[in-house]
Amino acid sequence: MITAIGLALDYSVTILNISLTSLAIAIIYVIGMQLMSNKLNSRVAKDDAPSTNFKQITVKFILFSSIIFISGSALALSGDAMAKxxxxxxxxxxxxxxALSSSIPDAMSVFTALKLANINLAIGAILGSNLFNILVIAIADVFYSGGSIWLDTSNKLMYMSFTGFFLTVMVMVVIKRDHTRNTFTYILPS
Known part of the structure; x- marks a missing residue:
């Protein structure tokens, strides 16, 4: 919702060349992650520590992140050339x-999580990716030298933002419901 408001405003107040919209997104993201972390830490027992090798995981994370970074950059350049x-x-x-192309890794992660019957990982991957992508816009605003990144965007993006908000609310409603009355109410959100 904050992104839609930021896109709808015709002016931008900045602090150290960072718009209030970006600051609000960063603050809400940090608070949300902290709340989720506190809730998770209260559920996990001390002796449930993972037995995997942290160094090996870190190396793989950096390797695959580098591949995604390079591929994502090439994808953005290709999209820009295609538009021109x-x-x-x-x-x-x-x-x-x-968006479709960059969502393929997310889709594969969700598919794999569902094959492992880990529904929480699948939904967490989708929602977490969406939240992080919004945070990336706020981070980009820090490096954008033309003023506020929110002012130099198309008004069409506001509709995309409202659509994303609505779909996220639908997911939250579906997750929160305990049961459905019939098949119709079960498939209606989908």
């Missing part, structure tokens, strides 16, 4: 083609 060469708006290319 075809005349299709950059908003459409970014919202559909680039």
């Amino acid at each position: 060469n075809t005349g299709i708006s950059a908003t459409a290319i970014g919202s559909i083609l680039v």
Whole structure:
């Protein structure tokens, strides 16, 4: 909702060249992660520590993050070139083609989590990825030299933001429900 408000505003108040929208997103993200961390820490027993090798996990994380970073950069450059060469708006290319392409790793993670019957990991991966992607915009605002990144965007992105908010609320409703009355109410959110 904060992104939609930030996109709707025609002015931007900045602190050290960072818009209030970006600051609000960063603060809400940190508070949300802290609340979730506190809730998780209260549930996990001390002797449930993982037995995996931390160094090995760190090396794999850095390796795969580097591959994704390079691929994502190439994807953004390709999307920009496609928008310029075809005349299709950059908003459409970014919202559909680039978003679809960059969601393939997320989709594979969710698919694998579902194969392992780990529903919490699957939904956490989807929602966590969406939250982090919004945080990336706030981080980009720090490095954007043209003022507020929120002012230099298309108004069409506001509709995308409202759509994302609505879909996230739907997921929250589905997760929170204990049971459904019939098949129709079960499949209605999907």
